[in-house]
Each structure stands twice: as C-alpha cells, then as structure tokens.
Amino acid sequence: MQISSKQPNIGTTIFTVMSQLAAETGALNLSQGFPNFNCSPKLIELVNHHMKKGMNQYAPMAGIMPLREAIAQKTADLYQLNYHPNDEITIASGCTEVLYAIMTAIIHKGDEVIVFEPAYDSYVPSIELNGGKAVYVTLSPENNFAIDWNLVKSKITDKTKAIILTTPHNPTGKCFTQNNINSLAAITKNTGIFIISDEVYEHIIFDGRKHWSPSMHPELKERTFVCGSFGKTFHTTGWKLGYCLAPKELTAEFRKAHQWITFSCPTPFQYAFADFLKEPDNYLSVTQFYQEKRDKFNNWLKPSRFDWIPAEGSFFQMVSYKKITDEPDYDLAIKWTKEIGVASIPISVFYSEKIDNKILRFCFAKDDEMLEKAAEKLCKL
Ligand SMILES: Cc1ncc(COP(=O)(O)O)c(C=O)c1O
Known part of the structure; x- marks a missing residue:
C-alpha cells in the first residue's frame, strides 16, 4: 500500500x-x-505520591483545576496578568501539542501565518498540515537576528491569520524586548491577526533581562495564545506537559481541537506540578x-x-x-x-x-x- x-x-x-x-x-x-x-527528586516523589493515592484515571479535558489555578497564580504574580483557570487556561501534551491545536483551531485553507526564521521545526508542518501557508521573515546573523518590523508589515496580507514568535528564541537565544512588543502591536493594530507566542524558555533568560510576552500588551493580549511547557523549566522534557493561556473565546476554540488530539494529559504528573508550582523558588x-x-x-x-x-x-x-x-x-x-x-x-x-x-x-x-x-x-x- x-x-x-x-x-x-x-x-x-x-x-x-x-x-x-x-x-x-x-x-x-x-x-x-x-x-x-x-x-528534582521532590517532583518524582510527588508523582509517586499521586499515583499511589489513585490519581490514575483520565484528567478533565482542560487539565486538573489545581494545576490551572497554580498557573493562573504564577502568571499573576510574575506578570500581573489575569487568566481565569476555568476558561482561559488549558493543559496539553507539551508545547508541541499546544502549537498544533492552535493551528487546527484557527487556520482555514489558504490562511497565511508569518514565521520568523530560523524557526523551531514544528511550526511550519503544523501550519501546513492544517491547510495554511507559512510566510517567512528571514532573520540573519549580519544584524544579530534583529527583526525589521517594516519587513514584517510588508508581509501582512488579507490572508494573514497569525504571527508566530518565540521568546526566548530557539536556536538564536534572542529575547523579545518591550520595543519589539510595541512594534508588533503597532503593525497589527485593528487587524485581528492572532499572535502565537512560544514561551517555553520563559525562565531561562540571562543577564537580568525581563521576559516580555505579547500578552503583556493590552491590545495584543486579547488575540494572543501563550504557549508554555514544564519540560524546559523543570528538566522534565519526557513528561510532555505544557499549557495554553488565551482569552475565553480563543480558549473555547483551542479546546475543541485539543479534545480530539489528546483529550487529556497524564493525571499524576499534573497533580505533581500543581504542588511543585506552589513554591515559586x-x-x-x-x-x-x-x-x-x-x-x-x-x-x-x-x-x-x-x-x-x-x-x-x-x-x-x-x-x-x-x-x-x-x-x-x-x-x-x-x-x-x-x-x-x-x-x-x-x-x-x-x-x-x-x-x-x-x-x-x-x-x-x-x-x-x-x-x-x-x-x-x-x-x-
Ligand atoms: C521553541 C520550542 N518550542 C516548543 C518546543 C517543544 O516543547 P514540548 O517539549 O513542551 O512539546 C521546543 C522543544 O525543544 C522548543 O524549543
């Protein structure tokens, strides 16, 4: 065959x-x-503890509530951003699933998604498998991979559905600044273009830099999907647990896709992270x-x-x-x-x-x- x-x-x-x-x-x-x-051995103990306690059946589709609450708390504490655990936070099988589910939720055949390259390798296949087209903005070492926002603007058409960005960035190690966020807001003002922000390295940021997410800009927040992962932060890439933060209307569509991709994620791991996140250190x-x-x-x-x-x-x-x-x-x-x-x-x-x-x-x-x-x-x- x-x-x-x-x-x-x-x-x-x-x-x-x-x-x-x-x-x-x-x-x-x-x-x-x-x-x-x-x-951390503590994390392993916690998973064990919750397995022994019997937390071994399907978790709710959107993730267990204590974990969603813990993420809401952390996001509020660190960035003064409010996401409601009920309908704005969803646990998924790693950032890879988050990205795929977003593309599935938003892309209609022929839609364009602007991608900065060099780009993490799952972005373009996720766009294309969902009937979309990647439109590239090429960054180069000559100017230390800086983003030319006029060039980005010139790539926007009436088919542009989303812009995907990564901060901190893999592979360049570059981080968005507040200026970048403002430029992004300016060129997408009144467009309804979604922002897909891959922030899996959110806590791995150097020399006193502050993490800047498009969700921190009030105009962008309402059309931004923040993609997170516990794998990179807690040295648990094999546990494949991540999450999506997005306003209610966006989350509703995201969950429709997520429920057919994995439906739900491993229960004891979710309880372990919920406990572990309670200690900010x-x-x-x-x-x-x-x-x-x-x-x-x-x-x-x-x-x-x-x-x-x-x-x-x-x-x-x-x-x-x-x-x-x-x-x-x-x-x-x-x-x-x-x-x-x-x-x-x-x-x-x-x-x-x-x-x-x-x-x-x-x-x-x-x-x-x-x-x-x-x-x-x-x-x-
Ligand atoms: C930029 C970026 N996004 C997403 C992922 C995938 O994350 P996860 O393991 O949570 O699916 C990776 C993993 O290398 C990454 O570097």
Missing part, C-alpha cells in the same frame, strides 16, 4: 538524526534540547541555574576559534565556525560528531531555504563535566 504523503518533503527531524548519531558514535550530545541531568531558581551553565560553557569556549554572542536566553549557544572552515554546516555537524565526538545542530535546518551561515548550535543543558569536556575538544579545532 502506498500513502499519498501529506508531508512529502519531511524526513526525520534533525534532532533525532543527531541524537541517534551521537548515541551510535559515543559523542557528547550537545545537539537535541534536553537536559542530561535529572529533575522551584521555577525562579531555574534562571540562575542556567545563567551559570551559559557562563561556564562560554568561558570554557573562550580559547577556541569560534565567534559568538552570548545567548540572551534559552539553553542554546550558537557559534560561528567561519574562522575554522567553510564546510557546509550540516556536513560539519555530522563530521564533528563522528571525528571530534561532539554533536551539535546545524542552523541551516531552521531555514526554509536551508541558508548556511556557518553556524552551529550547542545545547548547554548538560552537566558541567560534559560541557567542559565538549569545550576542551572544540578548543582544539
């Missing part, structure tokens, strides 16, 4: 390819974005934890021939290898995994036209020993 593919140009994601290669070759895996250390301490990792990794790389600007946020550091070689980034990432024993992600994979700026991305959500060893190898190049 042959399936007429709906995604004929899609293969296995680069993250799987590089992680597999790293496993086969025994390379230090700084490619895929997941920690190589464990989550559990998420606030993540900022300093990753600041130290970024600083150490950057410091250990100092003697190398790479060029880079320290990441503003996320747990990724991009480096330019132009002074070392001009080989294509994809080939080089594979070669260095095999020959040097350090796996990375080539940035060209995040561009629709596979633009090769000679940049690799290293994930520094790894224990210090692995980071130091990797830097040592990279400094020899």
Whole structure:
C-alpha cells in the first residue's frame, strides 16, 4: 500500500538524526534540547505520591483545576496578568501539542501565518498540515537576528491569520524586548491577526533581562495564545506537559481541537506540578541555574576559534565556525560528531531555504563535566 504523503518533503527531524548519531558514535550530545541531568527528586516523589493515592484515571479535558489555578497564580504574580483557570487556561501534551491545536483551531485553507526564521521545526508542518501557508521573515546573523518590523508589515496580507514568535528564541537565544512588543502591536493594530507566542524558555533568560510576552500588551493580549511547557523549566522534557493561556473565546476554540488530539494529559504528573508550582523558588531558581551553565560553557569556549554572542536566553549557544572552515554546516555537524565526538545542530535546518551561515548550535543543558569536556575538544579545532 502506498500513502499519498501529506508531508512529502519531511524526513526525520534533525534532532533525532543527531541524537541517534551521537548515541551510535559515543559523542557528547550537545545537539537535541534536553537536559542530561535529572529533575528534582521532590517532583518524582510527588508523582509517586499521586499515583499511589489513585490519581490514575483520565484528567478533565482542560487539565486538573489545581494545576490551572497554580498557573493562573504564577502568571499573576510574575506578570500581573489575569487568566481565569476555568476558561482561559488549558493543559496539553507539551508545547508541541499546544502549537498544533492552535493551528487546527484557527487556520482555514489558504490562511497565511508569518514565521520568523530560523524557526523551531514544528511550526511550519503544523501550519501546513492544517491547510495554511507559512510566510517567512528571514532573520540573519549580519544584524544579530534583529527583526525589521517594516519587513514584517510588508508581509501582512488579507490572508494573514497569525504571527508566530518565540521568546526566548530557539536556536538564536534572542529575547523579545518591550520595543519589539510595541512594534508588533503597532503593525497589527485593528487587524485581528492572532499572535502565537512560544514561551517555553520563559525562565531561562540571562543577564537580568525581563521576559516580555505579547500578552503583556493590552491590545495584543486579547488575540494572543501563550504557549508554555514544564519540560524546559523543570528538566522534565519526557513528561510532555505544557499549557495554553488565551482569552475565553480563543480558549473555547483551542479546546475543541485539543479534545480530539489528546483529550487529556497524564493525571499524576499534573497533580505533581500543581504542588511543585506552589513554591515559586522551584521555577525562579531555574534562571540562575542556567545563567551559570551559559557562563561556564562560554568561558570554557573562550580559547577556541569560534565567534559568538552570548545567548540572551534559552539553553542554546550558537557559534560561528567561519574562522575554522567553510564546510557546509550540516556536513560539519555530522563530521564533528563522528571525528571530534561532539554533536551539535546545524542552523541551516531552521531555514526554509536551508541558508548556511556557518553556524552551529550547542545545547548547554548538560552537566558541567560534559560541557567542559565538549569545550576542551572544540578548543582544539
Ligand atoms: C521553541 C520550542 N518550542 C516548543 C518546543 C517543544 O516543547 P514540548 O517539549 O513542551 O512539546 C521546543 C522543544 O525543544 C522548543 O524549543
């Protein structure tokens, strides 16, 4: 039997390819974005506790109320933003599902979604599988991936349904500023364009920066979907739990999609996070934890021939290898995994036209020993 593919140009994601290669070759895996250390033992105890207590059946479709309440509290405490747990907060199976459910909820055939590239790899397939078209705004290292808002404005048509953004950004490590949010509000004023804001690295933000979400702008809040995830914040990427914050009318449509994708998410994990979120230090301490990792990794790389600007946020550091070689980034990432024993992600994979700026991305959500060893190898190049 042959399936007429709906995604004929899609293969296995680069993250799987590089992680597999790293496993086969025994390379230090700084490619895929997941920690190589464990989550808090307290979280594991909490999951255990709730499993033993019998919290093992379907959770409500929108998520258990204590978790929705805890997210509402955290969002109010940190950003003075009010989302009602009843009808404005939904728990989903990671940010990946949140993104897919949003696209399913809002896109009609032929709608356009503006995507900044380099872009996280699930955005465009989620748009296209739902009948939409990605319209690209290409960011480049020449101006440190700054956004030209006039260019963004020029991409808006009467078919523009949404703009998707990521802050802190994967793979560039850039963070939105208040100016960015104001520009976004100005160019979309009176348009009814939805904003899809991927904020999975919300707490991984450096050098005293403040996290700026479009939801903090009163005009944008009413048409913004905020996409969150516990995976990156709590070192639990394998638990696949995330959430969507959006005004009532948007949430109602979001839930219609979510209920047919996963319906509901694992119950004991939700209770565990609800308890864990009650202690703000559990998420606030993540900022300093990753600041130290970024600083150490950057410091250990100092003697190398790479060029880079320290990441503003996320747990990724991009480096330019132009002074070392001009080989294509994809080939080089594979070669260095095999020959040097350090796996990375080539940035060209995040561009629709596979633009090769000679940049690799290293994930520094790894224990210090692995980071130091990797830097040592990279400094020899
Ligand atoms: C920018 C971005 N969005 C979404 C995700 C996926 O999040 P989750 O694991 O919660 O589905 C990732 C994971 O790497 C990411 O980097």
